[in-house]
Structure formats: C-alpha cells, structure tokens
Amino acid sequence: MILTQTAALFVDAYRELNARKLFWITMVLNLLAVAIFAGLGINERGPSFLHWTFDNEFFNTGLISKELFYKLQFTTWGIPVWLSWVATILALISTAGMFPDLISGGVIETMLSKPIARWRLFFTKYLAGLLFVTLQVTVFSLGCFLVIWIRGGAVQPSLFLAVPIVVLFFSYLFAVCALLGLLTRSTIAALLLTILFWFLVFLVNTSDNAMLSQREGAIVRAEDARRNLENQVVFADRRIAQLQADDDPPRDDDGELITDLDEQRVFANSALRASRDRLARAEAAEQTWTRWAAIAGYVKFILPKTQETIGLLERNLISEEEMRKLIGESTGFDPGTDEPRGPAMSDPRAQQRVQEILRSRSLAWVLGTSLVFEALCLGLCVLIFTRRDF
Amino acid sequence: MTAIQLTGVEKIYKGRVHALRGVDLTVHPGEVFGLLGPNGAGKSTLVKILMTVIRPTKCRGSVLGKPVGDRPTLARIGYLPEHHRFPPYLKGRQVLEFFAAMSGVARKDRQRRSAELLELVGMSDWSEKKIGGYSKGMRQRIGIAQSLMNNPDLVLLDEPTDGVDPVGRREIRQILAHLKEEGRAVFLNSHLLSEIEMVCDRVAIMVQGKVLRQGTIGELTQGVGGYSISTTTELTAEHHEVIRTAAGERETVYESTRVVIQTNDPGHIQTAIDALRAKGVVLSSVAPVRVSLEDLFMQTVEADESHGRPGAAQNRKGDRR
Numbered sequence: 116m117i118l119t120q121t122a123a124l125f126v127d128a129y130r131e132l133n134a135r136k137l138f139w140i141t142m143v144l145n146l147l148a149v150a151i152f153a154g155l156g157i158n159e160r161g162p163s164f165l166h167w168t169f170d171n172e173f174f175n176t177g178l179i180s181k182e183l184f185y186k187l188q189f190t191t192w193g194i195p196v197w198l199s200w201v202a203t204i205l206a207l208i209s210t211a212g213m214f215p216d217l218i219s220g221g222v223i224e225t226m227l228s229k230p231i232a233r234w235r236l237f238f239t240k241y242l243a244g245l246l247f248v249t250l251q252v253t254v255f256s257l258g259c260f261l262v263i264w265i266r267g268g269a270v271q272p273s274l275f276l277a278v279p280i281v282v283l284f285f286s287y288l289f290a291v292c293a294l295l296g297l298l299t300r301s302t303i304a305a306l307l308l309t310i311l312f313w314f315l316v317f318l319v320n321t322s323d324n325a326m327l328s329q330r331e332g333a334i335v336r337a338e339d340a341r342r343n344l345e346n347q348v349v350f351a352d353r354r355i356a357q358l359q360a361d362d363d364p365p366r367d368d369d370g371e372l373i374t375d376l377d378e379q380r381v382f383a384n385s386a387l388r389a390s391r392d393r394l395a396r397a398e399a400a401e402q403t404w405t406r407w408a409a410i411a412g413y414v415k416f417i418l419p420k421t422q423e424t425i426g427l428l429e430r431n432l433i434s435e436e437e438m439r440k441l442i443g444e445s446t447g448f449d450p451g452t453d454e455p456r457g458p459a460m461s462d463p464r465a466q467q468r469v470q471e472i473l474r475s476r477s478l479a480w481v482l483g484t485s486l487v488f489e490a491l492c493l494g495l496c497v498l499i500f501t502r503r504d505f
Numbered sequence: 506m507t508a509i510q511l512t513g514v515e516k517i518y519k520g521r522v523h524a525l526r527g528v529d530l531t532v533h534p535g536e537v538f539g540l541l542g543p544n545g546a547g548k549s550t551l552v553k554i555l556m557t558v559i560r561p562t563k564c565r566g567s568v569l570g571k572p573v574g575d576r577p578t579l580a581r582i583g584y585l586p587e588h589h590r591f592p593p594y595l596k597g598r599q600v601l602e603f604f605a606a607m608s609g610v611a612r613k614d615r616q617r618r619s620a621e622l623l624e625l626v627g628m629s630d631w632s633e634k635k636i637g638g639y640s641k642g643m644r645q646r647i648g649i650a651q652s653l654m655n656n657p658d659l660v661l662l663d664e665p666t667d668g669v670d671p672v673g674r675r676e677i678r679q680i681l682a683h684l685k686e687e688g689r690a691v692f693l694n695s696h697l698l699s700e701i702e703m704v705c706d707r708v709a710i711m712v713q714g715k716v717l718r719q720g721t722i723g724e725l726t727q728g729v730g731g732y733s734i735s736t737t738t739e740l741t742a743e744h745h746e747v748i749r750t751a752a753g754e755r756e757t758v759y760e761s762t763r764v765v766i767q768t769n770d771p772g773h774i775q776t777a778i779d780a781l782r783a784k785g786v787v788l789s790s791v792a793p794v795r796v797s798l799e800d801l802f803m804q805t806v807e808a809d810e811s812h813g814r815p816g817a818a819q820n821r822k823g824d825r826r
Binding site: 116119120122123124126127130131133134219220221222223224225226227228229230231232502504505 | 518553556557558559560576577578579580582584586588589590591592593594595599603604606607608609610611612651
C-alpha cells in the first residue's frame with residue numbers, strides 16, 4: 116500500500132507541475148542555457164561565441180586550457196547564477212503552492228480520509244516537490260557534461276554532483292517555503308517570505324565573507340607591522356652596536372648616557388616609534404574584525420549554508436592548485452616579491468587566506484548545520500500538519 | 506458489530522468554541538443513517554472526526570469495530586466531504602484512480618472500478634475530460650464515485666445531493682438503495698429533510714453539538730402531533746378566542762377553516778369542540794395529525810434553548826398565535 120500511495124502522490128505532483136506549464140518553460144530555458152554554454156569557446160586569440168572571436172591577450176588558450184575554461188564557466192555561471200538563482204526562483208514559483216493547495220478546504224479532507232499517516236503524506240509531498248528540481252538539474256547537468264566533453268575534451272562525471280548539491284540547496288529553501296505555506300496557507304505569502312528569507316541568508320553570507328576578508332586583511336597587516344617592527348629593532352640594535360664600537364654610546368639631549376635598551380633603540384632608529392604605533396593600530400583592527408567576524412559566524416552557523424553548499428561543487432571541479440593559479444593570474448600578485456597595496460581586505464594574501472578558510476570549512480560543518488536547520492523546519496512542519504484540525 | 510458506535514464525543518476548538526457536547530450515536534451495518542441538524546450543529550465536525558480530519562477533544566467508540574482514528578480502517582470507508590474540491594488538472598477517471606490508489610486499491614482493480622462507477626454515476630462520457638470543466642452536479646457525481654472506489658463497508662456522504670439536479674438526486678437515491686442492498690452502511694449528512702425521509706432507515710437530529718433525538722423515522726414520528734378540527738365555515742376572531750380559552754397553553758395553528766391543536770391526548774380537544782359547537786360552528790371532520798420529519802426537526806430545534814437559527818424559527822412562529 117505504501118508504494119501504491121507514494122507512486123500516486125509522485126504522479127499527481129508531476130501532473131500538477133505539468134499543468135502549471137512552468138515545468139516545461141523552465142526545461143526549455145535550461146536547454147537554452149546549455150545551448151549558449153555550447154556556443155561559448157576559447158582559442159589561442161581569446162574567448163569566442165559561435166564563430167565570433169574576441170581578441171584578448173590575457174584570456175586565451177595560452178593561459179587557460181579549454182577544459183578549465185568550460186569548468187570555470189560551469190562553476191562561475193552555470194551553478195551559482197543559473198541553477199542557484201534563475202532555476203531556483205522558477206522552481207520556488209512552481210512549488211510554493213504545493214502545501215497551501217494541499218491544506219486548502221475541500222482538498223485536505225479527502226486526502227486525510229485515506230489510510231496514510233499525516234507525516235508520510237507531508238514528506239511524500241515534500242519529496243515530490245524536490246522532484247521538480249531534480250529533473251531540471253539532471254537535464255542541465257547532462258547538457259553541460261556533453262558540452263565539456265565534446266567542446267572541452269574532458270570527461271567530468273563529477274559534474275553530476277550538481278544534481279544532489281543543487282537539490283540539497285533547494286531543499287533548504289523548500290523546507291522554509293513549506294513551513295511558511297503551512298503557517299500562512301497562502302502561496303503568495305509563502306513565496307515572498309521565502310525569497311525574503313533567502314535574501315537574509317544572502318546578506319548574512321555576504322557579511323560573513325566581508326568580515327572574514329576584513330579580519331584576514333587586518334591579520335596580514337598586523338603580521339606585516341610585526342615583521343616591520345622586528346626589522347626596525349634589528350636595525351636599531353645594529354646601530355647601537357656600531358655606536359658603542361665607535362665609542363659614541365647613545366646619549367640624551369643633556370649629554371647623559373641612555374642606559375635603557377628600549378630608549379637606546381628609539382635613539383638609534385627614529386622610525387621605531389612609528390612602527391610601534393602602526394603595529395598597535397593593526398592589532399586593534401585585528402581584534403575588532405575578529406570580534407565582528409565571530410558574530411557574523413555565529414549568525415551564519417544557525418542558518419543554512421546556501422553559498423557553501425553550492426561551493427562544494429566548485430571544490431570538486433576546480434582543484435586548489437588551479438584556484439591559486441587563477442587568483443594569482445587575476446591579480447598579477449606574487450606573494451614572494453610584491454609589496455601589499457590598497458585596503459587590507461583587498462590584499463591578495465588576505466583574499467587567498469579567505470579562499471583557504473572557505474575551502475577548509477568541512478563538509479560536516481557546511482552540510483551538517485544546514486541539514487539541522489532543514490530538519491528543524493521540517494520537524495515544525497510535521498508538528499503543525501499532524502496536529503492541526505482541517 | 507456496529508458500523509459506528511460513539512459515546513460522549515466532544516470537540517472544543519481553540520477559542521473555546523464547543524462544537525460537540527457529548528455525542529452518542531449508533532449506526533448499524535447495512536442501514537442508511539441520516540444525520541440532521543441546522544447549520545453549525547456540528548454535523549460536519551462529527552464526520553471529520555470519524556475520518557481523522559479533526560482530532561476530538563474526547564471520544565469513545567468504534568468505526569467498523571476498530572477505535573475511532575484507526576488509520577488502516579480508513580481503507581474500508583468511503584468519504585465524500587462537503588464542498589470538496591478535486592484537482593482541476595485531473596480528468597474524471599484520474600480523480601477516481603488517484604484517490605483509489607491513496608486507499609491502497611491495486612492498479613487493476615482501480616481501472617475496473619473506475620469504469621464501473623463512472624457508468625453508475627452517469628459520467629462515462631466525461632471520464633476523459635478535466636474536472637476544471639465540470640458543472641457542480643458533475644463534480645458531485647464524481648465525488649460519490651470516488652467515495653465508492655475502495656469498495657467500502659461504510660460510506661460517509663456529506664451533503665451528497667448538493668448542486669445535483671432532480672434527476673441526479675433520484676439517481677443518487679438509487680445508488681444509496683443499491684449500497685444498502687449490498688449490505689453497506691451509509692451515513693448521510695443532509696439538510697434536505699425530504700431526501701432523508703425517503704432514503705434513511707434511521708435518523709439522528711443534532712442541535713448545538715448534541716444528538717437530541719435518534720431512532721427510526723417510524724419511532725420518532727409515532728404518535729400524533731395533534732388534532733385537526735375542520736369546519737364548514739370560516740373561523741372568525743371570536744372563534745379563535747373560544748379555542749384559545751379551551752386549548753389553554755397548548756400550541757395551536759389557525760387556518761381559515763381548520764385549526765390544529767398540538768396534543769397527544771384526545772381529551773384535550775373535547776372542550777374546544779364543545780365550545781365551537783356552542784357557537785354554532787358546523788364541524789366537517791376531527792382527525793389526528795401525524796408528525797412529519799420536518800415538524801419533528803423544527804420542534805427539536807425550537808425546543809432547544811439555544812437553537813441554531815433563531816431567525817428562521819421566529820419566522821415560523823409568526824404564522825402561529
């Protein structure tokens with residue numbers, strides 16, 4: 116009986132989505148996006164689209180392989196822009212009405228009068244909603260897989276990780292949408308509030324990244340200031356030693372010998388005081404940004420990690436080595452020889468550290484905390500759905 | 506084993522709305538049982554409790570021998586909710602097969618039953634058209650067919666003839682008779698007293714969350730509701746005054762050449778007969794008046810201190826003096 120009921124609910128969900136037309140509209144848009152992706156290319160002169168080539172001396176096959184070009188396009192546009200925004204919004208519009216429609220008068224009575232537990236009815240409906248995204252992402256990923264294979268010459272089965280990852284990402288939002296649908300009983304309210312929640316998560320993510328960049332920038336600056344101070348001290352000590360060797364030990368304005376080592380150093384190197392002030396400022400900034408980064412981190416901890424979940428795909432498709440090389444090439448910065456410039460957060464070393472921190476966030480942290488959030492939402496949904504009188 | 510056996514069912518909604526106040530009710534297998542009551546009496550709440558749509562505050566009893574709320578038992582019950590709304594994107598046949606699948610009916614049986622039932626409710630020609638294009642009566646027919654897809658032992662129908670034309674109503678009555686012949690119990694919720702009277706073996710009258718009367722129609726309407734005295738000439742105000750004095754506190758309905766005194770005791774009308782004859786009125790007949798289900802319903806509703814529709818009751822009282 117369970118299989119019969121589950122199959123019936125899935126078929127019904129498909130019919131419902133099919134009737135809304137948006138399923139097919141999204142499918143056509145997906146195929147269009149794949150076609151555009153296939154039209155893109157790169158050669159020794161620069162990037163190309165269909166038969167047009169755009170000459171570019173910094174972006175051509177001399178610097179970037181075809182394989183990496185397509186992988187980059189997929190991870191830069193395909194996943195974060197297309198699947199994570201456009202397709203997700205379309206999916207939310209299509210599925211937001213599932214629960215308000217289910218609990219509307221005249222429908223729910225018939226459904227609940229059947230021998231199916233309420234929690235099972237809820238979860239089957241929820242999974243049926245995720246079916247929409249699964250089908251869309253599978254078609255899109257298959258298209259992109261073929262493009263990377265045929266045009267880029269690389270077989271990337273890991274690209275199909277996009278299916279579970281994007282479905283997981285959508286499931287966080289769909290859980291919130293289901294909860295809001297049950298609470299408000301309105302499709303429009305559920306949709307708008309879910310998008311608002313999504314925007315809030317985006318803001319928290321952006322704040323977290325900005326705080327991390329500021330913190331890492333301040334740490335880098337503090338380290339620079341510390342190193343600079345050490346150099347100044349070494350220079351001062353050498354100078355003191357030289358003065359003492361010349362039998363001209365450091366003296367104050369009154370001609371008295373300076374016995375205190377620190378005062379001797381300041382006497383020997385006038386830049387020392389400025390270096391100490393710079394270090395103090397850098398350490399204060401480090402402390403401030405560490406505190407703010409921690410606050411942003413706490414807020415982020417309880418929310419689903421939409422950005423990081425999608426980022427898991429990038430981690431799998433582009434290696435750390437490739438990423439480091441790309442950052443270096445895009446900024447033209449060589450950490451070995453170049454001096455830092457610009458504001459602390461835009462320091463390439465800080466950017467690299469931020470990238471490393473983001474990449475080092477464990478799967479358990481990214482998925483674990485997000486799934487706990489989703490489980491709480493779904494738990495609340497089931498509690499409401501099973502206890503409510505209709 | 507009874508089809509439905511309920512004792513002391515109570516439901517208090519949030520906000521302290523006392524919808525059911527200790528309902529006791531019995532439905533036997535193979536009988537058509539009618540539940541009557543004014544709007545807001547709690548009829549639909551009671552049915553929804555039986556179908557697990559609403560959780561009771563207090564409930565003792567059984568449905569088909571299992572405790573109320575037992576989920577597997579729902580596979581043996583057919584239900585047509587009031588104001589049901591089937592998905593408009595489904596075709597008539599798909600509605601039947603979808604809800605049958607939800608009841609756990611096997612695919613082969615679903616296909617066979619849907620063809621049979623579409624024929625039974627006269628919707629075969631419309632089976633491949635989407636519900637969105639159906640009239641209210643057609644949806645009601647599909648709803649009834651849906652409630653029978655799982656070959657139920659008990660069928661609960663909430664206002665099944667709502668929106669159905671007279672021909673359709675007769676067909677529904679025939680379906681109910683057919684179900685009864687097959688030994689199934691039918692629980693009917695309806696406002697239409699005449700319909701209930703025509704098809705039900707037993708009825709219950711529910712007012713303000715309580716079952717005030719319950720039994721066969723014969724049991725409930727047995728005895729006389731009063732006596733009718735017909736005259737050859739029109740009754741005047743003077744005659745009314747004479748009758749009022751003779752009838753005392755008993756309710757009396759006056760018509761131009763007829764007066765009905767509500768009493769079960771023929772002794773009570775003798776004084777009125779004597780008084781009228783003393784005034785020279787010629788009597789053409791004196792006969793007992795049987796209570797109709799409608800009269801019984803109205804008496805029950807009005808007898809309840811806080812009856813459901815005071816406006817309607819007052820309008821009827823306006824005819825009486």
